[in-house]
Amino acid sequence: MRIGDLHTEAGGVINDVTIAYRRWGEFRGDPDGMNNLVLIEHALTGDTNVADWWCDLLGPGRALDTDAWCIVCTNVIGGCQGSTGPASEHPDGGRWGSRFPAISIRDQVTAEKQFLDALGVSRIHAVLGGSMGGARTLEWAMMYPDKVNAVCVIAVSARASAWQIGIQSAQISAIERDPAWQGGDFYDTGASPDAGLAAARRIAHLTYRGEQELDERFGAARQDGENPLGTFRDPAQRFAVESYLQYHGRKLVERFDAGSYVTLTEALNRHNIGRGRGGLNKALAACTVPTMIVGVDTDILYPYHQQEHLSRNVGELMGIARISSPVGHDAFLAEFRQMDRILRRFFVLSVLDEDAQEDDGYLI
Template sequence: MPQLAPVGQLGTQAIGDVPTEAGAVIIDAQLAYHRWGEYRVNDDGISNVLLIEHALTGDSNAAEWWDGLIGPGKAINTDIYCVICTNVIGGCNGSTGPSSLHPDGNFWGNRFPATSIRDQVTAEKQFLDSLGITTVSAVLGGSMGGARTLEWAAMHPEVVQAAAVLAVSARASAWQIGIQSAQIQAIENDHHWHEGNFYESGCNPAVGLAAARRIAHLTYRGELEIDERFGTKPQKGENPLGAYRSQEQRFAVESYLDYQAEKLVKRFDAGSYVVLTDALNRHDIGRGRGGLNKALEAIKVPVLVAGVDTDILYPYHQQEHLSRNLGNLLAMAKIVSPVGHDAFLTETRQMDRILRNFFSLISPDEDNPSTYIEFYI
């Protein structure tokens, strides 16, 4: 039996050295994680583990950011499944990343290697191996988590029984690389960046990180939603139409973006933001596999695909492309929402239906497909 962290509590697991796709090594790494539910294995040797993959600035506490979906009797039923969510390698919430101490006692800083989505999966596979977990019932994730989920299905079909890929594409588009690179440049152009070695200086490239978040947040939300909420209204007590422009005289939408930026700066590391955004730029399921369509067709793990009709960052046509080319499409679902990309996090009722359908489809009980797989210790 794996020695897992107590239910709902943050745990860490040493995973050894992680080799990267580009030839570097992350020495003596660890991954942080949360888990809910008890670990079991069925007659076929398949564990009841569900691996949840978080998005770019998410963390391992999936029960918080997917509130309403994870728990006893919920769509992700912890009475049935052992739910595990790791903090991604390169992150800043307990896993080894740029802000972590290097084995030599100093910060990793800019010595932390560039990583790909495949490297993130490699680290997570080492995490499971270190715990003695050889199979998982399913992997689920959206956005960057969806990219990891797709790579799990491609890289380790012997481990993954099914996958739910949400709000992501088969590869980064030129538009995505462009908008994400603009965010990276905003951080790297901050005079406190110090080429990624700002940790020793006591400085923080907060201005650059805040600018990156403002850009990113506009891609996470729907254009109609933002316009309906804010339009051209001024922020209360401010006048953006004065004789001279002032940073203190804002439109309401500017104040909203400032608020989102301030929240992120308080909880997230600029070095991790750069590393993880760069990993998204490198996302390409077809690299080294004969191209996108050939790589997708080779994936035989049953995959549910879902997207958001108003997604600006990962438009719905990209999920349609996945659905047309995957080698074993389980189902296709559309989240209808004015919210945009973030709808896979905010539209709990729709996600509840999608996930319950997913689990019914991967159940082996053909006479009653809504019955979950029954596991035992």
């Protein structure tokens, strides 16, 4: 869907933006008041196909009940799964490439708000998402508190930490140091920074999974038929965990664009809900949207203490839930039974809160 031009927080302009989306379930209610629309926010390299990455949670009678809710998931601005991003055609010809402005999490939410405006919907029941999707969810509550009834913020922090910026900048550097990157203008050159993107993914994947899980699965074992303990180092002779990480690097190269990876990772580096709002705690305290916070006890990338910080300071705390798992950050995509209970509880509380607001005359 075309949503017009997007003016970024930092002063850039992205012309004639397209936002791709998918929908499950039928819309019911008032587009400007109480309705059943739920916006799902995908993670960094995710896409609109919630039925794929949250397959056990979406469908009739499931936590994301498509008989009860109209579920919508957009592809983020700057992405590469149908929405306008660096690989898209530029209005002046060629690809956007290096001409694509840097974007923030707030810009991503602004694009989604323009998308909903284009649909003719001015209010939604709930927003929920994890990781980068959690950052977008949190910004929805900060930017448009009068447009959403409740939010569920999963596995993210109030701002990017030095650790997160550092590890994410290392991923960006891996791509930019690939000779095929060409300053971001590699499109239509016959080459792409696949090696850099695969290396970035290997770095990232180590932060997505738990140390305990990786060690239990691989330890110091060698890859079958290979010997990494020879007289000289040989990159063809690998430990098992090296083969695993290389596999995930190759899989990302097959489905994702390096320009989008740099753009979206930079957006995560810019994540800071306190910017321009008097600091983190003041901003959180001013949040009037009922907020469920979810974290993972073994998360290396967004440690659980960051979700505890959110819960202690957010103005309208609906509750906090902890996923217990050796998987690490990706547990919100893997621990379906725990996520099922959490999301069911979230929707029960969100409906109770909506009913209370209606009784108080808050909703029209």
